[in-house]
Amino acid sequence: MPSVRILSRLFEPAEDQLLTSWLFLKLLAVIYFAAFASLVFQIDGLAGTNGILPYNEKLAAEFSHSGYLAWWRNPTLFWFNAGDAALQGAAITGCLISVMLLLGRRPLLALILLFILYLSLTHAGQIFLNFQWDTLLLESGFVAILIAGGPNHLAIFLFHWLLFRLRFLSGISKLLSHDPSWSSLTALNTYFETQPLPHAGAWYAHQLPEWMLQSATGVVLFAEIIVPFFIFLPRRFRLFAAAITILIQLLIIATSNHNWINLLTILLCLFLLDDRIVAKVVPTRLIPKTLAGRKENSGLTKKLFGAAAAILIMAASLSWMYEMTTGRQTAQPLRKVAMSVRNFGLANVYHVFPTMQVERQELQIEGSYDGVEWRSYDFRYKPGALHKRPEFIAPYQPRLDWMIWFVPSQRTEQLYWMDRFLRRLQENAPQVTALLANNPFAERPPRYFRVPAFRYHFTTKEQRAQTGNWWRREFLGEFPYVPPRRP
Numbered sequence: 001m002p003s004v005r006i007l008s009r010l011f012e013p014a015e016d017q018l019l020t021s022w023l024f025l026k027l028l029a030v031i032y033f034a035a036f037a038s039l040v041f042q043i044d045g046l047a048g049t050n051g052i053l054p055y056n057e058k059l060a061a062e063f064s065h066s067g068y069l070a071w072w073r074n075p076t077l078f079w080f081n082a083g084d085a086a087l088q089g090a091a092i093t094g095c096l097i098s099v100m101l102l103l104g105r106r107p108l109l110a111l112i113l114l115f116i117l118y119l120s121l122t123h124a125g126q127i128f129l130n131f132q133w134d135t136l137l138l139e140s141g142f143v144a145i146l147i148a149g150g151p152n153h154l155a156i157f158l159f160h161w162l163l164f165r166l167r168f169l170s171g172i173s174k175l176l177s178h179d180p181s182w183s184s185l186t187a188l189n190t191y192f193e194t195q196p197l198p199h200a201g202a203w204y205a206h207q208l209p210e211w212m213l214q215s216a217t218g219v220v221l222f223a224e225i226i227v228p229f230f231i232f233l234p235r236r237f238r239l240f241a242a243a244i245t246i247l248i249q250l251l252i253i254a255t256s257n258h259n260w261i262n263l264l265t266i267l268l269c270l271f272l273l274d275d276r277i278v279a280k281v282v283p284t285r286l287i288p289k290t291l292a293g294r295k296e297n298s299g300l301t302k303k304l305f306g307a308a309a310a311i312l313i314m315a316a317s318l319s320w321m322y323e324m325t326t327g328r329q330t331a332q333p334l335r336k337v338a339m340s341v342r343n344f345g346l347a348n349v350y351h352v353f354p355t356m357q358v359e360r361q362e363l364q365i366e367g368s369y370d371g372v373e374w375r376s377y378d379f380r381y382k383p384g385a386l387h388k389r390p391e392f393i394a395p396y397q398p399r400l401d402w403m404i405w406f407v408p409s410q411r412t413e414q415l416y417w418m419d420r421f422l423r424r425l426q427e428n429a430p431q432v433t434a435l436l437a438n439n440p441f442a443e444r445p446p447r448y449f450r451v452p453a454f455r456y457h458f459t460t461k462e463q464r465a466q467t468g469n470w471w472r473r474e475f476l477g478e479f480p481y482v483p484p485r486r487p
Contacts, residue, residue: 014156018150021147022287024147029110036091037091038399039121044087047128053128055124072340075119077117087121090121094118115345125399128403132350134345140162140264140268142309161313161314163268167227181358182217188205190359191353192255195256202458220248250266260395312341312346316341316346319334320342356487360455361408361456361485364452364454367448379401381398400421408484452477452478452479
C-alpha cells in the first residue's frame with residue numbers, strides 16, 4: 001500500500017543529509033553556547049533569590065496551588081534547587097556541554113542534556129526568557145536529538161515543518177493582525193528606529209527612500225507567506241526557498257540585534273540543501289573521514305521515540321495553527337495535549353513582529369536622596385544618550401535592556417515586573433544593579449525614584465552631520481502618567 005511505503009520511507013536513512021546534519025550539529029552547538037553564555041551573568045539578576053522575579057518564589061507558589069502537578073506544568077530541574085548558584089551553574093554547565101557537542105563527544109547525550117538545561121532555564125527566566133528565539137532553540141535542539149546517530153527522513157521532515165511554521169506563521173500573523181503598517185507596506189518606514197535594540201546599521205537603513213522601504217516590506221511578506229510552501233516542493237524550489245530566506249536573515253542581521261534567531265533560521269535552511277551543496281562550502285580537511293559511508297542508526301527505540309515525537313509535535317502544532325488562523329479553540333482533549341507539549345518547549349506558534357510600532361518611547365530611571373538632585377541609571381545597550389552609537393551585540397541578548405522596550409505599552413504583566421525591578425533598585429540588590437551599565441547610588445540606595453519618558457527618533461543625515469547625534473528626543477512626561485504606546 002502507498003501509505004505503508006511512505007511511512008516506511010520516513011524511517012529510512014537520509015543519505016544525502018549526512019554532511020548537512022553533521023554541520024548542523026556543529027553550528028547548533030555554537031548557538032547553544034551563545035544562549036547559555038548570555039545567561040551566565042544575567043540569570044541571577046533576573047530570577048535569582050534577590051533578582052527581579054525570584055524563581056524560587058514562583059515554584060513555591062505553584063506547588064502550593066497545584067501540588068506535584070506543578071512539576072508537569074513547569075518542567076525544570078530547579079524544583080530541587082532554585083538558588084543563584086544552581087541557576088548560574090546550569091548556564092555554565094550548558095556552555096561546557098555545548099563545547100562537548102561542538103567537539104563531537106557523545107552527541108546524543110550532549111543534545112539531551114542541553115535541551116533539559118535550556119528548558120529549565122527558560123522556565124526559570126519567566127517573562128525574560130519567554131521569547132520565540134528561546135522556544136525555537138528548544139524545538140530545534142529537541143529535533144536534533146533525532147539526528148544524533150545519523151538523519152532519517154522523518155527528522156528532516158520535522159526540521160522542514162519547523163522552518164515552515166516559523167516563516168509562514170510569522171507572515172500570516174502580519175495579515176491576521178490587520179495592522180495598517182503591513183497592509184499599506186509602510187512597516188519598514190518605522191521598524192528600524194522602533195525595534196527593541198537597533199544598531200548603527202538600522203540608522204543607515206532608516207535613511208533609505210520610502211519607495212525602497214515599501215518595496216522591501218512587500219518582499220518580506222512574499223518571503224514569509226509564499227516562499228515557505230516551496231520547502232515541500234522539489235529540489236530547485238527548496239534551493240530557492242533557502243536562498244530567499246537566508247538573504248532576508250542576513251539583511252535583518254545587518255540592521256537589527258535579534259540575538260541568535262536569524263542565525264538559527266539560517267541554520268535550519270541547511271536542511272533545504274543537501275550534501276552536494278554543503279560539500280562545496282565546507283573545507284574537505286574539516287570533514288571527518290568516518291562520515292563517508294555512515295548509516296543512520298535506526299534501532300527500534302529510536303524509531304519509536306521519533307514516531308511519538310512526530311505525532312505529538314504535529315498534533316499540537318496543527319492545533320495551535322488552527323486556533324491562530326481561525327480564532328477558534330480546538331476540542332478540549334486536544335488542547336490539553338497541545339498545552340502539555342508546549343510546556344516542554346515544542347510545537348510553538350511563531351509570529352515575529354505581527355504588529356509594527358510607529359513610535360519609540362524610552363524610559364529613563366532616575367533616583368534622588370532629596371528629591372532635588374537626580375542621578376540617572378544607565379542601561380548597557382538600549383538607547384539613552386543621544387550621541388551614543390547603537391551597538392552591534394548579536395548573538396548576545398541583554399534581557400533587561402530588551403524587556404524595558406515593552407514597558408511603555410503599560411500592559412499589566414509589564415508593569416508588574418517593572419515595579420519589582422524598581423523595588424530591587426531601592427534595595428540596591430547587587431545582582432540587579434549588575435545588569436545595568438552603572439549604579440549611581442553604590443554607597444546607599446536613593447530615597448526617591450522617577451521615570452521620565454521620552455519619544456525617540458533617529459536623526460536625519462543633516463542633523464547627525466551637525467550634532468554628531470544618532471538620536472533626537474522629546475520629553476513626554478513622567479511614566480506611567482503618559483499615554484501608553486500602541487500597539
